[in-house]
Amino acid sequence: MQIRPILAALRHHKAGTLLIALQIALTLAIVCNALFIIHERLTRLSQPSGIDEPNLLVIHNGWAGKPQEGEIASLMASDLDTLRKIPGVADVYATNTYPLNNVGIAYGIGHSPDKLKPVTTTAIYLADENALPTLGLKLIAGRNFRPDEIGQIGLHGDTDPSAIIVTSALAKLLFPDGSAVGKVAYISAKPSTIVGVVERMRTPWVDSSLAKWADCSTLIPYRPLTSASQYVVRVQPGQLENVTRHVRAMLYAANRMRVISPKDGVQTFADIRAIAYNSDRGMAILMSAISTILLIITGAGIVGLTSFWVGQRRKQIGVRRALGATRHDILSYFLTENLLIGVGGVVMGGVLAIALNMWLMKQFEMDKLAPGYVLAGVVTLLLLGQGAVLAPALRASNVPPVEATRSV
Amino acid sequence: MSMLAYYFGLGWRSLRRNPVLTALMVMAIAFGVAASMITWSVFRVVSGNPIPWKSSQLYNVQIDNRGPQYDNAGHEPPEALNYTDAMALLQAHKAPHQTLLYDVALSVMPEGAHDLPINALGYATNADFFTMFDVPFEYGAPWATSDDDAHAAVAIISDDLNQKLFGGANSVGRNVTLDMRTYRIVGVTAHWDPKPRYYDVFNGMTFADRPPQLYVGFNRAIDLHIATSGRNNCGGAPFHADSPEQWLHRECAWIPFWVELPNEAMKKSYESFITAYSAEQQRAGRFQWAPNVRLRNVTEWLDFEKVVPPESRISLFVSVGFFVICLVNTIGLLLAKFMRRSAEIGVRRALGATRREVYAQFLIEAGAVGLVGGVLGLVITIIGMQGVGLLFDQDIAQLAHVDLSLLLTTLTVSILATVVASFYPTWRAAQVQPAWQLKSN
Numbered sequence: 001m002q003i004r005p006i007l008a009a010l011r012h013h014k015a016g017t018l019l020i021a022l023q024i025a026l027t028l029a030i031v032c033n034a035l036f037i038i039h040e041r042l043t044r045l046s047q048p049s050g051i052d053e054p055n056l057l058v059i060h061n062g063w064a065g066k067p068q069e070g071e072i073a074s075l076m077a078s079d080l081d082t083l084r085k086i087p088g089v090a091d092v093y094a095t096n097t098y099p100l101n102n103v104g105i106a107y108g109i110g111h112s113p114d115k116l117k118p119v120t121t122t123a124i125y126l127a128d129e130n131a132l133p134t135l136g137l138k139l140i141a142g143r144n145f146r147p148d149e150i151g152q153i154g155l156h157g158d159t160d161p162s163a164i165i166v167t168s169a170l171a172k173l174l175f176p177d178g179s180a181v182g183k184v185a186y187i188s189a190k191p192s193t194i195v196g197v198v199e200r201m202r203t204p205w206v207d208s209s210l211a212k213w214a215d216c217s218t219l220i221p222y223r224p225l226t227s228a229s230q231y232v233v234r235v236q237p238g239q240l241e242n243v244t245r246h247v248r249a250m251l252y253a254a255n256r257m258r259v260i261s262p263k264d265g266v267q268t269f270a271d272i273r274a275i276a277y278n279s280d281r282g283m284a285i286l287m288s289a290i291s292t293i294l295l296i297i298t299g300a301g302i303v304g305l306t307s308f309w310v311g312q313r314r315k316q317i318g319v320r321r322a323l324g325a326t327r328h329d330i331l332s333y334f335l336t337e338n339l340l341i342g343v344g345g346v347v348m349g350g351v352l353a354i355a356l357n358m359w360l361m362k363q364f365e366m367d368k369l370a371p372g373y374v375l376a377g378v379v380t381l382l383l384l385g386q387g388a389v390l391a392p393a394l395r396a397s398n399v400p401p402v403e404a405t406r407s408v
Numbered sequence: 409m410s411m412l413a414y415y416f417g418l419g420w421r422s423l424r425r426n427p428v429l430t431a432l433m434v435m436a437i438a439f440g441v442a443a444s445m446i447t448w449s450v451f452r453v454v455s456g457n458p459i460p461w462k463s464s465q466l467y468n469v470q471i472d473n474r475g476p477q478y479d480n481a482g483h484e485p486p487e488a489l490n491y492t493d494a495m496a497l498l499q500a501h502k503a504p505h506q507t508l509l510y511d512v513a514l515s516v517m518p519e520g521a522h523d524l525p526i527n528a529l530g531y532a533t534n535a536d537f538f539t540m541f542d543v544p545f546e547y548g549a550p551w552a553t554s555d556d557d558a559h560a561a562v563a564i565i566s567d568d569l570n571q572k573l574f575g576g577a578n579s580v581g582r583n584v585t586l587d588m589r590t591y592r593i594v595g596v597t598a599h600w601d602p603k604p605r606y607y608d609v610f611n612g613m614t615f616a617d618r619p620p621q622l623y624v625g626f627n628r629a630i631d632l633h634i635a636t637s638g639r640n641n642c643g644g645a646p647f648h649a650d651s652p653e654q655w656l657h658r659e660c661a662w663i664p665f666w667v668e669l670p671n672e673a674m675k676k677s678y679e680s681f682i683t684a685y686s687a688e689q690q691r692a693g694r695f696q697w698a699p700n701v702r703l704r705n706v707t708e709w710l711d712f713e714k715v716v717p718p719e720s721r722i723s724l725f726v727s728v729g730f731f732v733i734c735l736v737n738t739i740g741l742l743l744a745k746f747m748r749r750s751a752e753i754g755v756r757r758a759l760g761a762t763r764r765e766v767y768a769q770f771l772i773e774a775g776a777v778g779l780v781g782g783v784l785g786l787v788i789t790i791i792g793m794q795g796v797g798l799l800f801d802q803d804i805a806q807l808a809h810v811d812l813s814l815l816l817t818t819l820t821v822s823i824l825a826t827v828v829a830s831f832y833p834t835w836r837a838a839q840v841q842p843a844w845q846l847k848s849n
Contacts, residue, residue, distance in 0.1 A: 015832070019740035026733045030726060037722070064515040064525035066587040228513070228637075252524070259515060259527040275802070279719045282799030286723050290443060290730050297436045301737040304429050308744035364718045 006337050016305055024345025024381050027298045029352035032377035034287035036369050041280040049099035050200035052136025053269035055235050057244050062228040062259040069154040069225040082254045088239030091134040094231050096126045096224050097204045100276040104204035107187045120173050120213050123203035127219040134234040142181035142196035145221045153222040160188035161220040165196040169215035206276050302388035310396040317396055318403025327397040334393035342385040346378045419773035433741050437781030440734030441822040442788035443727040449814055451724045453807040455716045458602035463706035469665045472700035485700050486661035488610045494663040502681045503667035505540045509533040510663050511611050511638030517585040530622035532629035540668050548580035548595030559627040563591035569621040570596045606706050609713045610664045611638030617803040636662050679703050735829045742833040750840050757842035770834040778826025782819040
């Protein structure tokens with residue numbers, strides 16, 4: 001196939017050629033960045049929280065009136081008792097927060113009581129001896145909290161536990177050279193001994209700006225004596241729906257002086273996860289929709305313009321056919337023409353894609369675009385171009401040689 | 409006028425001649441404009457100025473009470489004040505109006521014995537809050553400054569809470585029970601929910617899904633040890649407190665503080681006042697660092713706090729990029745369409761039509777494509793708006809709504825954009841030489 005005559009012909013409709021190339025370039029720039037955003041968001045969406053989400057639900061309980069801390073302790077004890085007796089409930093504990101909740105406490109944790117030199121920041125989860133079995137956390141070293149270790153903490157109380165349980169990621173950061181169990185770390189002025197290490201538990205936050213320490217969680221042995229707290233309930237397999245439906249009414253039956261929102265006072269982790277990652281999922285959906293429509297429109301645009309060119313050149317095609325060109329020659333002429341425009345477009349588009357990514361990186365703390373995405377985009381657009389041009393090109397190849405003798 | 413009708417007729421016939429090409433252009437414009445409008449509808453709310461008539465006179469105050477060792481990036485002081493500093497500034501009265509606030513969540517006891525208690529969110533604040541932020545009232549008025557000084561048990565409730573508790577009747581002078589304490593209602597606000605909630609970005613209430621439901625006196629709330637239900641950022645400050653009083657005076661940040669400074673001169677003098685205050689704290693030994701203070705007005709504060717979610721920016725940006733590609737597509741297709749009619753143009757020119765008339769004809773034809781695309785775009789926008797909840801967090805998604813200005817913008821943008829896109833194809837069409845077209849073919 002000779003390229004030279006094609007280039008000569010393209011020179012005659014510069015505007016159309018440029019427009020197609022430009023459209024391919026812009027589409028490539030947007031589509032590969034969109035694909036990249038989709039991938040980034042889906043990766044975040046699929047990050048495991050480390051807890052046994054399918055069998056867990058959370059109750060957000062607030063005490064009405066202003067019970068004293070001593071009163072709250074007995075109210076809470078009786079609530080936990082009530083919950084335990086509900087058929088289908090396997091285990092329960094009270095806490096300040098849980099993974100994906102986006103609310104919580106963060107402290108510095110380090111090797112000295114000096115708050116200024118922490119090794120890292122860690123999320124603080126209040127827990128009792130039932131927390132590990134309720135959440136389904138896997139203990140990989142050491143032991144669980146003992147019932148006699150569990151303290152109580154009010155709004156202004158001290159969190160200076162003598163025993164803590166940390167995640168393996170945090171243990172590794174604190175003690176890279178060996179087991180953390182039995183060693184001392186500081187989250188307050190007093191030393192805390194690490195009694196156990198769990199495999200994995202994410203911090204409550206899903207925000208990517210906190211991703212650096214997203215696996216660094218610490219469980220401390222306290223029950224919350226605040227007027228609002230969360231009960232995390234583990235159900236027996238298959239009982240989630242049943243328990244979720246009845247648990248609110250049962251707590252109200254035990255004590256009316258409380259607030260559990262009818263809207264979101266009881267949530268399964270499916271709900272919690274959906275809320276936590278709503279905007280990530282939304283971005284993935286939006287970017288997929290835009291990429292798809294964009295590819296369709298670009299494809300359709302190529303079909304439209306090529307059809308016009310074929311219509312315009314029927315006579316010339318007839319002349320070529322009359323001079324001995326085969327149908328195949330005509331077909332490959334248009335395919336090659338499109339390929340040339342496409343290559344021009346994707347070269348321009350590749351540069352644009354990287355420029356766009358650099359701008360996005362600066363503006364939105366995005367990662368660097370992996371070259372694979374540009375490559376995938378290039379292949380997609382070239383194939384799209386060839387596919388789009390096929391129908392008009394076939395129509396061109398069907399122009400009979402006799403067309404050369406006809407006038408319009 | 410009759411020429412206009414004639415051009416419309418020509419345009420209509422031409423558009424019907426290649427229905428596929430026309431449909432393609434219309435769809436491209438419709439999708440492009442709809443994507444841009446849907447993301448714009450969210451962006452315009454999250455990036456909006458919530459109090460445009462006053463935003464340059466309301467200033468958020470920041471004073472560094474922690475020092476460089478707890479440094480945030482850029483030597484920024486904490487985003488709110490602690491109790492000691494807030495009280496000192498309040499008592500200094502250096503600004504014509506000044507307010508302070510913290511989040512409270514109180515349980516409200518309904519009158520009926522069989523009703524369940526409800527949880528109400530609101531603020532502990534002072535009298536100036538209502539005048540500074542222009543809070544509208546349905547009944548009553550803000551409490552007086554003397555009520556603040558007397559630590560009075562006064563409350564203002566929202567129209568929504570008033571509806572729940574009193575069926576919407578004028579409840580001024582009646583009592584309300586909050587966390588087992590009685591407060592006298594002095595006012596009921598009309599619906600008031602500025603977005604973003606600039607005065608309480610600190611507690612993450614920027615796009616809170618419900619307006620505040622109640623307001624109680626700051627001094628009274630402190631007396632009753634009502635704790636903040638919002639953030640309490642102690643940034644590594646010692647945690648231990650033996651009594652609520654001691655806890656109150658810790659170096660934590662939890663009280664947003666605002667002043668109203670009507671002109672630049674007053675701003676300057678207030679800035680030097682808080683600088684001098686910090687210097688005094690340094691001399692007294694409380695601060696071991698040089699004064700580090702900030703005064704930011706509403707728009708500067710919203711910028712600094714980055715209230716516009718990155719998702720909103722990225723999606724708007726990508727959607728506009730999408731629209732631009734759709735327009736490039738339209739330029740190409742219009743070019744093809746117009747040039748295909750070179751013969752027709754030649755005949756019209758030969759029969760005496762001026763270039764100007766050719767321009768008019770094709771611009772009108774493009775405008776018609778834009779109009780149809782815009783109408784279809786409107787439909788897609790309205791449908792798409794139902795899906796905004798899929799794209800953004802719930803509290804942000806519910807801010808986006810279809811209104812007349814959005815509908816008009818959609819139509820205007822699509823028509824204008826299409827007409828602009830048709831400039832080049834139209835110019836090419838007008839260049840057609842009458843003689844050439846008649847001679848050849």
